[in-house]
Amino acid sequence: MIGAGRAGLLHAQNASRWVPGAELACLVDADASVAQRAGAELGVAAFASIEDALEGASFDGVVITTPTFTHAQIAVLAAGAGKHVFCEKPMALSVQECDEMAAAAEDAGVVFQLGFVRRFQSEFVEARRRIEAGGIGRPMVVKSLTRGPGLPPPWAHDLRRSNGMLAEVNSHDFDCVRWLVGSEIERVYAETANFKGEAHGVSTPDFYDNAVVTLRFESGALGTIDGTCPADYGYDARVEILGSEGLLVIGENRSAPLLEIRTRAVGKIPTYSTWPQRFEWAYREELQSFVDAALSGGTPAVGAADGRAAVAAVVAANRSWLESRPVSVASEVPV
Ligand SMILES: NC(=O)c1ccc[n+]([C@@H]2O[C@H](COP(=O)([O-])OP(=O)(O)OC[C@H]3O[C@@H](n4cnc5c(N)ncnc54)[C@H](O)[C@@H]3O)[C@@H](O)[C@H]2O)c1
Known part of the structure; x- marks a missing residue:
């Protein structure tokens, strides 16, 4: 170890x-x-x-x-x-x-x-199996989000040592959407924001704690990834895949038409508190x-090819945000 x-x-x-x-x-x-x-x-x-x-x-x-x-x-x-x-x-x-x-x-x-780790979590594995079996037809739109309860360690605040939150938190989403849709990510456009950094004493240049990325896949499918850390209300990982013949939703929705989760609502949080809890068995x-x-x-x-694909998408997304433009993922890959 x-x-x-x-x-x-x-x-x-x-x-x-x-x-x-x-x-x-x-x-x-x-x-x-x-x-x-x-x-x-x-x-x-x-x-x-x-x-x-x-x-x-x-x-x-x-x-x-x-x-x-x-x-x-x-x-x-x-x-x-x-x-x-x-x-x-x-x-x-x-x-x-x-x-x-x-x-x-x-x-x-x-x-x-x-x-x-999500590749080993039962509902993600089952979703992939159903998509491959053609149950929801051709994937058209995928939406994936991850929100974490606390700030990651200080090295992860620094874009140059971590590639920022898109890498630290959303690497899982970049891998997952590619795996679920069954196609490579072709182009990304990212926006980021820093809402809570100052309150947490983070003054690292280029730090962001919220990000939204728009995706286009080689297959023609579209998608979004969003990340927030710290979200404080809990650990939240959800994916929605809209296909030509139906919809798959991974994660909690509690069948509630309206769901409100308040920060620090101790004992009443209808979601997971931490990532070790959310993916307990998948880590094993x-x-x-x-x-x-x-x-x-x-x-x-x-x-390694899966790890590389996620890194290429993250690097392209950070460039997109820093240069305020859509970026082709292939442009981040050496020829
Ligand atoms: N899959 C997941 O859900 C998940 C969750 C958390 C972290 N991670 C990943 O795990 C990695 C570590 O994250 P973390 O949150 O545990 O970080 P951390 O800062 O809590 O721990 C890192 C440890 O590595 C030690 N270290 C630093 N440089 C070292 C070196 N050269 N040789 C040996 N030890 C060294 C540090 O002293 C520290 O104890 C990151 O890549 C992170 O993205 C993955």
Whole structure:
């Protein structure tokens, strides 16, 4: 486990308790006090760097849960040492970095899986199955949103180290709409806003906490993605897919004609509070899938090409907002 922060601890606990075939061998965190605390809590050796872990411990794979700007370097190093790689989303900061990571895994013949957890959540999987079976006809319009309750860690406020909230929060949406519609995202237009940054003491340049992106797919389908973090009322992930023959809605609507959810309505919130709660079993399933692929030499359910496609769309969306114009996703991909 490389990175013992929010995502790292969740995956470490899942690997220890819920994933047959997996054994948590050791963990790494660049912050010595975090590493020691987490190592003691989980009963494994803790190291300050992946280089130290490669030297001091025996393991078959890594789960990378460090900040986005470190993913490429760690993944290339791990794959080069023959370790299977599970990398949290977003795969990296640029398409170029994604290509280096994919090439390193391919050259080493190791499994590379991306942490797009929604691909393992039952209602998302079932929606994809129904769309593929033709139940709602040809997808015409997709709407996907994610709202998180609190600010992500400080590194994620900085566009240059995280690609902003479109990457940190909405990477899942970019991957999901592409997967559900069954087509690549061709063009994006993004608007962002910063409503709560100042109240949370965030003064990082280019910080935004709300974003709306309009999408056009290669298939001709249209879509929107929106993200808000912090939304404060809870964790909310919903998708609507309108096809030529019907509609699919993923997520809670409680059959209510009008729904109001107030911030801090403790005990009465008709939605989830946090992402570990919303996708509890899917986090376990995705690790199980990684371990199974590593043990069998199989192809992971979500791979480097999926991670790269989401990064290309996020980079294009940030450019669209910064330059106030629609941007072709292909223009962000090196030829
Ligand atoms: N799939 C999901 O739902 C989900 C949820 C949360 C976070 N994430 C992703 O997980 C990653 C980490 O996010 P987080 O919120 O856990 O961050 P975090 O800041 O809480 O934790 C990151 C940890 O990595 C450590 N670290 C930093 N650089 C390191 C390095 N070079 N080597 C080893 N350790 C290092 C830090 O000390 C910190 O403890 C991000 O890519 C994020 O997008 C995914």
